[in-house]
Amino acid sequence: MPSLLTLLLLPLSWLYAAGAAVRNWLYDSGRWASTGAAVPLINVGNLRVGGTGKTPHVAWLVQHLLAAGQAPAILSRGYGRRTRGFRLATAADTAASIGDEPWQHYHEFAGAVPVAVDEDRRHGLAELAALWPDLGAVVLDDAYQHRRVRPTLNILLTEQARPFWHDWVLPAGRLRESRGGARRADLIIVTKCPPDWPAPARQQAAAAAGRYARAGVPVLFSTYRYGVPLPLPGSAAGATVPAPGAEIGLLTGIAQPEPLLSYLRGAGYRVAWHRNFADHHAFSAAELAALQAEWRPGQVIFTTQKDAARLREPALRTAVAGLPLFYVPIRVSFLADGAERLQEQLRGLFSSRSVA
Numbered sequence: 001m002p003s004l005l006t007l008l009l010l011p012l013s014w015l016y017a018a019g020a021a022v023r024n025w026l027y028d029s030g031r032w033a034s035t036g037a038a039v040p041l042i043n044v045g046n047l048r049v050g051g052t053g054k055t056p057h058v059a060w061l062v063q064h065l066l067a068a069g070q071a072p073a074i075l076s077r078g079y080g081r082r083t084r085g086f087r088l089a090t091a092a093d094t095a096a097s098i099g100d101e102p103w104q105h106y107h108e109f110a111g112a113v114p115v116a117v118d119e120d121r122r123h124g125l126a127e128l129a130a131l132w133p134d135l136g137a138v139v140l141d142d143a144y145q146h147r148r149v150r151p152t153l154n155i156l157l158t159e160q161a162r163p164f165w166h167d168w169v170l171p172a173g174r175l176r177e178s179r180g181g182a183r184r185a186d187l188i189i190v191t192k193c194p195p196d197w198p199a200p201a202r203q204q205a206a207a208a209a210g211r212y213a214r215a216g217v218p219v220l221f222s223t224y225r226y227g228v229p230l231p232l233p234g235s236a237a238g239a240t241v242p243a244p245g246a247e248i249g250l251l252t253g254i255a256q257p258e259p260l261l262s263y264l265r266g267a268g269y270r271v272a273w274h275r276n277f278a279d280h281h282a283f284s285a286a287e288l289a290a291l292q293a294e295w296r297p298g299q300v301i302f303t304t305q306k307d308a309a310r311l312r313e314p315a316l317r318t319a320v321a322g323l324p325l326f327y328v329p330i331r332v333s334f335l336a337d338g339a340e341r342l343q344e345q346l347r348g349l350f351s352s353r354s355v356a
Contacts, residue, residue, distance in 0.1 A: 002168070009172035017169040020145075020177035027147040034150040037125050040137045040349040043151035045144025047164045047181050048174045050279045051255030052157040053191040053332070055101045055306060057222070058141050060332040062105070062113055064343065070136035070350070075124045076102045077142060078117030080280040086127045089115040100280060100309040101141060107309075121149045137349070144184070145176055152349055156185035158209070159256065160193045160221075165208045182212040187345055188219045192259050193335060195223045202335065218345070220338035226263050227329035232308050234317055239324030242300050244268030249301040251291065251325070253281030253310065260304060260328060272299065283310055288319035300324045 002010075026032040042061060046052040058074060065072040078087070078099035089098050089106040098106070098117050106115040114132050118124030121143050128138060143149055144156065158164045164182065167173040175181075182188065188209050193202075206219040213219075229241050242248060247270045250261065257276055264271055275291060277283070295301065301323055303311065308327035311320055334342065 002172075006168060006172045010168070013169040013172040016171070017178045020169075020181075024147065024177065024181070032147070034147050035122060036150045036152065037138065038129065039135050040152040041125075041140055041149065042137060042153045042155065042346075042349070043140040043143045043149075044155050044157065045140075045142050046157045047144070047176055047179070048158065048162065048167060049170070049176060049255075050174075051162075052159045053222070053224070054142055054157060055104060056224070056330050056332045057155070057157060057189065057191070058139050059105065059108060061139050061346075062109065064346065065137055065139075066109075066113070068346075071132075071134055072137045072139055073114040073116065073128050073132060073135050074102065074105050074139050074141060075121060075128060075143075076105075076115075076117050076140075077119050077121070077146075078102055079142070080282070081117060083117075084119065086116065086118040086124050088127075088131065089117070094313055095309045096282070096313060100306055103309045104306060105141075121146050125149065144181075151186075153345060154184055154186045156182055156188045157191050158188065160190050160197070160205070161256075161258075163190065163205065163208065165212060179212045182209065183214055185213055185217055187342070188213060188217060189338075189342075190219065190221045191223075191332075192256075193221045193223045195333075195335070197221065197223075197335060199336070218341055220341060221335040222332050222338060223335060224259060224263075225331045225333045226260070227331065229302060229326035229328050232303070232311060232320065232325040232327055234312065234320050235325040236321060236323055239300055239326070241326060242269070246270065247272045247299055249291075249295065249299055250274040250276075251301055251303045251307065253277040253279065253283065253307050254304055255279040257304070260302075260330075264302065264328075269302075272296075281310070283307075283313075283316060285316055285319040288316060288323065292319070292322050295323065300326055303327050305329050 027034050044054050081099040082096050095103045167175050169175045209219050
């Protein structure tokens, strides 16, 4: 049942949704141009603002393409960066110059995969093609509403705890367009599921998603696997990963920190405090100094892999050096036969190449 505030905001949501619908119609009818590329374009996006797990799913796709002998690139808008236009990531870049998620991708793949940012993805694709003529595919990070580009495979993510079919368009809810936008998806992935989510619940979710998607579109389910916490480079030396049962602090600047918080508590850690900032928050030296004033000796501070990118800004070097910071790596894992079904979808993109 919608809350009173949601009901009051619904008229504004209808106006927002109407504007998005007109824009989509202009692209769908061909009145506005939507172009593809010479190589497969795999888009990972969502209907909702933030927090559905695009970054680790992009990484899963790129790892798979690399293992299959393809030559993928990643193209993102570079949300939160202080630059504009096309920019190819290099070792000299920071989260401020290319965005925290592209920076994370660049370092995760150790420069082996071209990572570029451009608010105009069509222009970015042209630049990538000129610089890397042997590219085998481009993975688009968050281009579901960027209709100037036409993906070969359009993957829609929706979070298990906040699925798009239970949400409303902005400002009453968090959707960027109506639920009917799911009809553009070639594949839907329900993310951040409990690892043991039972089959009847998955079937119910698939049926709910299917009411808005095209007939026959697969609905897959993924979960997070958390790795051993790693020390943030440049943070206080000598700190070690505490054993379960220890008291820790948590520092986050992401849209949905609840899964990590739940995981840490489930692993036996006692979370003494949690400093939670907005998604893509640019941490300041003053904020970290305030954190250091509250920190107690013996505590270790955990953060996310995405936040670690912003905490490595040169301006924060001194503040970070005084804190025992560890980030928790995450990986995507699929429930049931989801990985095999996604691989089958990818195989269909490459008619003349072998994708395992």
